[in-house]
Amino acid sequence: EVHLVESGGGLVQSGGSLRLSCAASGFTFSDYWMHWVRQAPGKGLVWVSRIKMDGSGIIYADSVKGRLTISRDNAKNMLYAQINSLRAEDTAVYYCARGDFHYMDVWGKGTTVTVSS
Amino acid sequence: EIVLTQSPGTLSLSPGERATLSCRASQSVSSRYLAWYQQKAGQAPRLLLYGTSSRATGIPDRFSGSGSGTDFTLTISRLEPEDFAVYYCQHYADASSPVYTFGQGTKLEIK
Numbered sequence: 001e002v003h004l005v006e007s008g009g010g011l012v013q014s015g016g017s018l019r020l021s022c023a024a025s026g027f028t029f030s031d032y033w034m035h036w037v038r039q040a041p042g043k044g045l046v047w048v049s050r051i052k053m054d055g056s057g058i059i060y061a062d063s064v065k066g067r068l069t070i071s072r073d074n075a076k077n078m079l080y081a082q083i084n085s086l087r088a089e090d091t092a093v094y095y096c097a098r099g100d101f102h103y104m105d106v107w108g109k110g111t112t113v114t115v116s117s
Numbered sequence: 118e119i120v121l122t123q124s125p126g127t128l129s130l131s132p133g134e135r136a137t138l139s140c141r142a143s144q145s146v147s148s149r150y151l152a153w154y155q156q157k158a159g160q161a162p163r164l165l166l167y168g169t170s171s172r173a174t175g176i177p178d179r180f181s182g183s184g185s186g187t188d189f190t191l192t193i194s195r196l197e198p199e200d201f202a203v204y205y206c207q208h209y210a211d212a213s214s215p216v217y218t219f220g221q222g223t224k225l226e227i228k
Contacts, residue, residue, distance in 0.1 A: 035217075037162075045154070045162060045205055047217035061215050095161055102209035103152040105173055107161040 002026040002106050004096050009111030016086050020111055022079040022096030030074040033057070033101050036081050038092035039110075048094070049081065050101070057101070063089075086115045119143055119213050121206050121220035129228040136193040138223045140206035145186045150209040153182060153191045156222075157202040165204075166191065193225075201227050 008020040022034070036048040049060045049070040058070055069082040079096050091114050097104035120143040130136055140151070148169040154162040164173040166182040169189060179194040193200055206220040 044222045045156075045207075045219040047207075047215060047219065050217070059216055099164075100167075102150045103164060103167040103207065104154075104162075105164045105167075107163070109161050 002098070004098060004106060004108030006094060006096050006108045006111035009094060009113045011114045011116060012086055014087060014115055014117045016115070017082070017084045018086065018113060020081040020083065020094055020096075020113070022108060024077040024079065024098070027098070027106075029072075029077040030054075032098045034070075034072060034079045035097045035099060035104050036068075036070060036079075037095045037097055037104065037107075038090075038113075039095070040089075040092045043092075046092075051079070052101070083113070086113070088115050088117050091115050118215070119146060119208060119210055119218050121208060121218050123204075123206060123220035123223045125223060126221075127224045127226060129226050130196055131228045132196050132198055134196050136191075136196055136200070136225055138191040138193075138204055138225070140184075140189040140191070140220050142187045142189070142208065146208050146210060148185050148189070151182075151184070151189050152207045152209075153180075154205045154207060155200075155202045156205065162205065196225075198227075201225050 003025045005023045035050040051070045067085045071080045093110040095110045096108045098106040122141045124139045151169045153166040156162040170182040181192045203222045
């Protein structure tokens, strides 16, 4: 069965850093684009970043550009997001999602990031 | 920037009824890159349709999509109790910023 499990979220002070992880199983991880999408409490979905199968093709939303670094380890079936200089507006559930370059077909349950000011 | 506007914000219907959800783009977009997702309360989103009308794996055929240009529609032919959720449209455009855009969502609630 296809699974994505995020971890690494938590409560962090404004200006702090977190490293989010996403463990993939049940499919050939290296065959898929991967994305991070976030959802602030009570709000809609916002795409954050994506990475191509071989680690190229990286792009970021303007809201996180320069502060978030996406990466993947195909040998470990892992996706990562290093987020620095966290702000209150980064508070959200962060989902990792598998997909093609234009859609996301499998989503994890998410990890919650709370930034306190 | 491409903005996707979904309507209505909330749709109140009964099981067995037909639901029609709209997604309007601020400029003409490629139908190849228009997707729909369902999100139930407390759960992750689930892909329903991609390429405007292609159903994702395991999605029942009561879900269908149509549209082109700026106007896209998700239709649920006969509502089941498990269909009551929030629905989002999403578009990809590599020449745009942001590259991936979601609509604000339509909440489909039981009447």
